[in-house]
Amino acid sequence: MIATKTIPDFSSPVHVDQVGIEERASRFTKRSIKNETKVNGLKLALNMIDLTTLEGKDTDGKVKQLCYKALHLHDSYPGLPTVAAICVYPSMVKVAKKALGDSGVKVASVATAFPSGQAPRDVKIRDTKYAVQNGADEIDMVISRGKFLQGEYNFVFDEIAAVKEACGEARLKVILETGELVTYDKVRKASDIAMYAGADFIKTSTGKISPAATMPVTLVMLEAIRDFYYKTGKKIAMKPAGGISKSKLALHYLVMLNETLGEGWMNNEWFRFGASSLANDILMQLMKQKTGVYQSANYFSID
Amino acid sequence: MATKKSNTIKLKFDSARSLAPAPESKSAAKIDPQYELFINGKMEKPQSKKYFPTINPATEEKLSMIAEANGADVNKAVTAARNAYAKTWKKMPPAERAKYIYRIARMIQERAREFAIIETLDGGKPIRESRDFDVPTAANHFFYYAGWADKLEYAFPNRRTEPLGVAGQIIPWNFPLLMAAWKIAPALACGNTVVLKPAENTSLTALKLAEIIQEADLPPGVVNIITGAGATGAAIVNHPDINKIAFTGSTEVGKIIQRAIAGTNKKATLELGGKAANIIFDDAPLDQAVEGVINGIFFNQGHVCCAGSRLYVQESVFKEVVRKLKDRLETLIVGDPIDKNTDIGAINSKAQLDIINKYIKIGQQEGAEMYQSSCALPKKGFFCRPTIFTNVAQSNRIAQEEIFGPVLAIQSFRTDDEVIEKANNTPYGLSAGVWTDKGSKIFNMTTKLRAGVVWANTFNKFDPGSPFGGYKESGYGREGGVHGLNAYVNIV
Numbered sequence: 001m002i003a004t005k006t007i008p009d010f011s012s013p014v015h016v017d018q019v020g021i022e023e024r025a026s027r028f029t030k031r032s033i034k035n036e037t038k039v040n041g042l043k044l045a046l047n048m049i050d051l052t053t054l055e056g057k058d059t060d061g062k063v064k065q066l067c068y069k070a071l072h073l074h075d076s077y078p079g080l081p082t083v084a085a086i087c088v089y090p091s092m093v094k095v096a097k098k099a100l101g102d103s104g105v106k107v108a109s110v111a112t113a114f115p116s117g118q119a120p121r122d123v124k125i126r127d128t129k130y131a132v133q134n135g136a137d138e139i140d141m142v143i144s145r146g147k148f149l150q151g152e153y154n155f156v157f158d159e160i161a162a163v164k165e166a167c168g169e170a171r172l173k174v175i176l177e178t179g180e181l182v183t184y185d186k187v188r189k190a191s192d193i194a195m196y197a198g199a200d201f202i203k204t205s206t207g208k209i210s211p212a213a214t215m216p217v218t219l220v221m222l223e224a225i226r227d228f229y230y231k232t233g234k235k236i237a238m239k240p241a242g243g244i245s246k247s248k249l250a251l252h253y254l255v256m257l258n259e260t261l262g263e264g265w266m267n268n269e270w271f272r273f274g275a276s277s278l279a280n281d282i283l284m285q286l287m288k289q290k291t292g293v294y295q296s297a298n299y300f301s302i303d
Numbered sequence: 304m305a306t307k308k309s310n311t312i313k314l315k316f317d318s319a320r321s322l323a324p325a326p327e328s329k330s331a332a333k334i335d336p337q338y339e340l341f342i343n344g345k346m347e348k349p350q351s352k353k354y355f356p357t358i359n360p361a362t363e364e365k366l367s368m369i370a371e372a373n374g375a376d377v378n379k380a381v382t383a384a385r386n387a388y389a390k391t392w393k394k395m396p397p398a399e400r401a402k403y404i405y406r407i408a409r410m411i412q413e414r415a416r417e418f419a420i421i422e423t424l425d426g427g428k429p430i431r432e433s434r435d436f437d438v439p440t441a442a443n444h445f446f447y448y449a450g451w452a453d454k455l456e457y458a459f460p461n462r463r464t465e466p467l468g469v470a471g472q473i474i475p476w477n478f479p480l481l482m483a484a485w486k487i488a489p490a491l492a493c494g495n496t497v498v499l500k501p502a503e504n505t506s507l508t509a510l511k512l513a514e515i516i517q518e519a520d521l522p523p524g525v526v527n528i529i530t531g532a533g534a535t536g537a538a539i540v541n542h543p544d545i546n547k548i549a550f551t552g553s554t555e556v557g558k559i560i561q562r563a564i565a566g567t568n569k570k571a572t573l574e575l576g577g578k579a580a581n582i583i584f585d586d587a588p589l590d591q592a593v594e595g596v597i598n599g600i601f602f603n604q605g606h607v608c609c610a611g612s613r614l615y616v617q618e619s620v621f622k623e624v625v626r627k628l629k630d631r632l633e634t635l636i637v638g639d640p641i642d643k644n645t646d647i648g649a650i651n652s653k654a655q656l657d658i659i660n661k662y663i664k665i666g667q668q669e670g671a672e673m674y675q676s677s678c679a680l681p682k683k684g685f686f687c688r689p690t691i692f693t694n695v696a697q698s699n700r701i702a703q704e705e706i707f708g709p710v711l712a713i714q715s716f717r718t719d720d721e722v723i724e725k726a727n728n729t730p731y732g733l734s735a736g737v738w739t740d741k742g743s744k745i746f747n748m749t750t751k752l753r754a755g756v757v758w759a760n761t762f763n764k765f766d767p768g769s770p771f772g773g774y775k776e777s778g779y780g781r782e783g784g785v786h787g788l789n790a791y792v793n794i795v
Contacts, residue, residue, distance in 0.1 A: 013586075015740045017591040017740075017760050019760070019761065020588060020595065020761070021590075023594075024590075024591070030435070031322065032322075032325035032326045032644055033323075034322075034323045034324070038321055038323070041533045211378065229314075258318060258319040259316065259634045262315045263318050264315060
């Protein structure tokens with residue numbers, strides 16, 4: 001799978017300058033997104049959402065409702081896209097798959113002892129295979145942060161490669177849980193390991209740890225994707241998750257994506273937002289753009 | 304095989320550049336059809352009876368008519384400054400002087416939006432820069448030096464200071480308001496009075512500042528702002544009752560000034576040209592370094608005396624850096640400076656655009672490889688695509704002479720000693736940049752680079768508390784910080 005690539009030495013240092021990356025990230029927020037660019041951006045952001053429910057109290061009923069919402073975001077606004085995927089626990093994959101049918105909306109499942117990843121490898125593989133067998137189109141795995149912080153980069157690499165194998169046809173998202181890695185250098189290193197080990201997506205966070213996705217962290221990962229693309233010609237997708245709940249912030253992320261990786265990444269095959277409440281904020285902004293006035297949250301279904 | 308393939312990979316950024324227009328509203332800025340000279344607290348008609356137009360370089364439309372001060376006007380302004388110095392300002396308790404300077408700072412903040420818009424209309428710089436950099440930094444300079452006015456004994460421990468008298472100040476067109484602030488604030492704090500001349504292309508914000516100074520009730524004559532071109536400047540420099548010349552501009556004019564004041568007892572600070580080396584080592588955070596290079600050379604269309612116009616890249620990362628630079632170049636939005644999304648605005652004047660184009664031609668004739676962004680340029684106005692040259696030799700003119708535009712000359716190097724030698728191999732010495740993750744290397748470089756400012760892992764950062772000035776033909780004297788006070792006092 002990676003025989004043609006030269007795998008770098010992950011123990012050598014990587015260089016990300018904290019001040020510089022934060023300055024660059026804040027620069028994207030200075031772009032003024034207006035009129036048709038705004039409407040197009042908001043619709044694109046909607047179409048990139050992985051609508052997520054990851055709770056201990058999730059039930060078939062809750063997941064079915066969420067799936068309906070995914071297909072009918074706001075029927076009083078004709079011509080809206082659907083979200084990209086529904087993201088659930090493995091036990092809910094079957095229900096979601098059935099509810100979504102052949103709509104084209106993907107089913108993503110977290111796996112590998114999400115969110116901590118503290119389980120033996122065979123359990124993680126089994127978890128992954130279970131989700132895939134139940135129809136998951138995408139697997140969101142977590143890396144072993146403990147091993148990573150111990151410097152056991154080969155362990156982390158091998159684990160990702162093994163899960164990738166277990167995924168079969170399903171696309172693999174590798175969650176770095178950047179809030180536990182803390183420094184940008186470590187985020188960069190984990191991104192490199194994940195991509196060389198076979199990740200289709202790299203993803204910031206589980207949503208269970210604070211801070212979750214931030215713009216600078218996402219930028220570090222986008223730049224890692226760019227360098228990987230320069231070296232190998234292979235595109236890797238990106239998914240920031242957690243903490244993106246406002247339209248304006250989502251538009252800032254899209255500006256950042258557009259100016260870092262370019263048009264080739266500006267669709268839901270190559271970029272996703274892991275979010276639960278973002279969709280309704282975008283809908284509210286789209287309705288405002290259309291009618292000229294804001295509507296209260298009561299006019300938008302919660303799921 | 305892998306490298307060959309990767310060279311053909313290119314990212315696409317067309318949509319990143321084609322955002323819906325987001326112009327700043329011009330209605331917040333009031334520009335009069337004609338401006339007079341600000342002398343002795345009043346707007347006075349010029350004795351020359353002459354006016355010249357000032358235009359918007361992005362549209363070539365006339366904005367206003369500006370008075371041209373002749374020798375008699377200069378004399379009037381210097382007399383007003385001398386009277387104000389002797390009768391009021393010199394005698395005023397320093398804490399009282401500080402109050403006026405604070406007031407000016409606050410009033411700039413209150414009218415920040417108006418200043419930003421006018422700065423952009425008159426000079427061509429992107430509104431994002433005038434809004435986020437020029438105007439707030441100008442206000443900060445007044446705040447900073449207001450604080451020093453009654454604390455000079457701490458700046459010069461165990462010494463007594465006295466003001467110099469009347470300062471003649473001549474400023475350039477690249478940062479009109481900010482340079483006015485750099486000049487006026489420390490002069491006033493130390494007890495001097497001022498005759499200031501903005502550049503003829505960009506007089507408007509200085510004249511707006513005159514309005515603020517009037518409203519702030521500064522005693523008449525303490526600050527006089529007169530407009531005009533080189534002849535007006537020469538009249539200031541040669542006026543016998545001026546005690547100090549502060550000049551920011553070209554090295555050529557700096558030399559003329561130095562000749563003119565030789566044999567007089569006028570003091571001078573000169574902040575002149577530059578050809579800064581920006582140095583990227585192979586252990587640098589490359590993406591941030593590329594961003595710093597972009598900021599270093601394309602900030603304010605490259606109209607920056609400390610612009611990082613020479614880039615030195617260690618050979619082991621040369622290809623990678625150049626490729627990243629080219630992709631980054633493609634995302635820069637060149638266009639109407641009043642649009643909030645514009646990264647690179649208009650070249651300040653037709654004359655400057657001609658100079659830049661001349662150097663671009665020279666670079667190509669010298670055999671350097673040119674790369675320009677593929678962006679479209681507006682039909683009207685003075686615009687230049689961001690340009691980089693590779694395959695440049697130290698002996699090329701584009702690597703030696705100041706271009707003062709968005710043109711970068713890139714060379715490679717192998718060792719630390721080699722790059723120090725190359726970086727110092729210039730008549731200039733205003734600034735330099737070093738990009739490496741290794742702290743010890745930073746200190747080694749900063750002690751050996753002969754430049755007034757050396758930035759490490761950043762570029763074009765300014766703070767009122769930090770001194771700024773040159774080595775060699777980049778001038779002498781420091782502006783900003785405690786050092787900046789030195790230029791406006793006699794230590795007795």
